[in-house]
Amino acid sequence: MEDVALKLAAIGVAGIGAQWLAWRLKLPAIVLLLLAGFIAGPLTGFLEPSTDFGEIYKPVVGLAVAIILFEGGLTLNFKEISETSKGVRRMILIAGPLTWLGALLAAHYVGGLVWPAAIVLGAILVVTGPTVIMPLLRSAQLKQRPAAMLRWEAIVNDPIGALFAVIAFEVFLATQSANGHGPGEIFLNVISAFAFAIVIGYAAGYLLSRAFIKGHIPDYLKAPVLFTTVLLLFAVSNMILEESGLLTVTVMGITLANTRIASLTEMRRFKETVTVLLVSGVFILLTAALDWETIQSLDWHALGFVLLLLFVIRPVAVTVATIGAGLTWQERLLVGWIAPRGIVAVAIAGLFGASLVGAGVDDGQRMIALTFAVVVGSILLHGFSLSPLSRILGLKTTNKPGVLLVGGSKWSTSLARRLQAMEIPVTIADANWNHLSEARLNDIPVHFGDVLSEHSHHHLALNKFSTLIAVTDNDAYNALVCTDFGPEMGRSHVFQIGAYKEKSERKALSFTLGGRQLMSPGISYSELEQKTHEGWTFQSTRITDEFTFEKFQNSRPDGTHIVLWRKPDGKLIPGKAIDDHQPQPKDVILSFAMAKPEKEAVKVQTEKKLPDPKLPE
Missing domain, CATH: 1.20.1530.20 (Na+/H+ antiporter like fold)
Incomplete structure (x- = not known):
């Protein structure tokens, strides 16, 4: 026996x-x-x-x-x-x-x-x-x-x-x-x-x-x-x-x-x-x-x-x-x-x-x-x-695994444009056709429909995406989307805006629900939209041996949010991870901040003799 x-x-x-x-x-x-x-x-x-x-x-x-x-x-x-x-x-x-x-x-x-x-x-x-x-x-x-x-x-x-x-x-x-x-x-x-x-x-x-x-x-x-x-x-x-x-x-x-x-x-x-x-x-x-x-x-x-x-x-x-x-x-x-x-x-x-x-x-x-x-x-x-x-046979796609943004808005459209500039494929999904209008005008791929619906399950090819970011105005829906897609895409690859982990115990969701927090500190949908209307923009910056992460931080305006950064192998790391480890040389940081006046940007570039950090990689 x-x-x-x-x-x-x-x-x-x-x-x-x-x-x-x-x-x-x-x-x-x-x-x-x-x-x-x-x-x-x-x-x-x-x-x-x-x-x-x-x-x-x-x-x-x-x-x-x-x-x-x-x-x-x-x-x-x-x-x-x-x-x-x-x-x-x-x-x-x-x-x-x-x-x-x-x-x-x-x-x-x-x-x-x-x-x-x-x-x-x-x-x-x-x-x-x-x-x-x-x-x-x-x-x-x-x-x-x-x-x-x-x-x-x-x-x-x-x-x-x-x-x-x-x-x-x-x-x-x-x-x-x-x-x-x-x-x-x-x-x-x-x-x-x-x-x-x-x-x-x-x-x-x-x-x-x-x-x-x-x-x-x-x-x-x-x-x-x-x-x-x-x-x-x-x-x-x-x-x-x-x-x-x-x-x-x-x-x-x-x-x-x-x-x-x-x-x-x-x-x-x-x-x-x-x-x-x-x-x-x-x-x-x-x-x-x-x-x-x-x-x-x-x-x-x-x-x-x-x-x-x-x-x-x-x-x-x-x-x-x-x-x-x-x-x-x-x-x-x-x-x-x-x-x-x-x-x-x-x-x-x-x-x-x-x-x-x-x-x-x-x-x-x-x-x-x-x-x-x-x-x-x-x-x-x-x-x-x-x-x-x-x-x-010419049947191999040249696209890298991309990002699925759930929720159409001015902020998500701006984020999608910057991701495209970084040569990261991106699609915005929303059940409201009007929320996708600005993305369509900018030639950003869109999916019209609720990502939790049976229709989307049949028509949204998830194998094209390595990362999901829920960015709607409904925190509970963002958490639901991340909870649903977590087992399929991997819980380390689904993110949401907001600051669930910073809420009181009475209001915070269980740690088993939702996705990883995208940025640190967390920022709500209404704040993101407001900052976008105030002129905040996305910038992508490559970290090098000379231009270290510390120098990057010193060159950024006050209140800059690190959204994510991309490793040389294409892996995307959420900005929240900055609490545990920092970007390394050859990483590309995607940040969200108030746009610097042009003269000040030129001055920083001249003093440091470095490429303008606002330029795409």
Whole structure:
């Protein structure tokens, strides 16, 4: 028992350690998880999952995959699909099935798999893992349209590819249980299986949503109730109808995703946390379960299958699907090439591979090995080629991650103009069209709408921004915006005007709410607007070895506010941080102060023999 406990702890430490290291090194986590599983299993023999965990190994993997697919279903909002571009819809509705067809034929005729394993593998490889795509897109800095296509394909195909695999496996089970029966009876068995799973999954999702909306379940129990319901539905569905549990929980997740539950975002974050833990553990387990015999079975047939899938099947499927979709040939070429498979594909392959072996299909284990080969090959080839290929094709954006200003006003427009002068991309968002009029006259990009609305969630591409600053006249709304966007953008990258931390305990918000204070001392919206009307302006100044921060302070008018400063690597530091550390040489300070008279500015420049600090860098 102690040995098993130690191995479980080792799996947890290795999984989360690999996730953290991947974050630090800006690598896809799956690469390090694969390495950790290989070292723990085939290389050292420390882990032998089927022996170490015995009969509970397969059920535990099945339950973990069920939770992963349920979390994937929670991301599948039909409104989001309908609002995506024609190219994205065609990628899902046309390229997906074409990839399935091409992959299953290649798996059988080139990879050497029997038909049941080939059909299931083809369905699994429709999935392009979002856990792999997202880090690649963040580092590649693609233009908006190709990046959106790859991102939405990964998100939507995650549960759809799993559904394809469930369909293929249910058909296989129906044919096995209907030996000696005609195609009509087999078809009836498949339809019955799907009708059962869909009805149960939809009913469970609908009843839970009503219970949540009517307040029958307290908020602190909502996530645990979801978690246990997924486990119960998966187990009960499989007892009533073999291997129908995955479809049931996926349908339940999709049902909940398309209901108007106010607390769905919080529950989704909890599920994402659980999913990271499960994905890390399952991937290490499945990799460790590979034996040398299976690895050595990856001969030239496997190589031919991987190359055919990556270089022929995927590009052809995307080319056919995007005919007349309004994409350039460069975009079609890039999207047709980039399709890395990830953790979900391996997890589903491991589950169905073991089930196929249990049903007497020996190629089930080889199917798992081929999936690993595709995952490794696609990550290496696509991961290292995305950035240079996008640069060659002219699809790499030259823009740096920018600043999102929430709240249109004279002050925020002036700030946006100075940020643009510093070559920092900026967008102003506001739900009042009149508040954006001055920004539009100054050719500053704007977003018309409440950033907390569902519309903005679908249309405001947050990957373009590294920093958010809430600058409306409503302190409570600023805090709400920062609280909402904090988990997504990082709490160290959301700021707000005002001086919450300087208010009395009776009026101050909890430290868990809102963003970081932008300037020190804090200054209110009305004061900022008043100072702007009085002629205060923004200046950007570079600190050097000669022109130190101390000299900068001496050269500034009284009352100058340091808004932020930019490090050489592009990182933005709020002015409030001046209380803890000071700008260093090569940093660029953005300050807000009363404009100096021109003669005085010339005098300071002459005396110090330094560039005018008001000039852009």
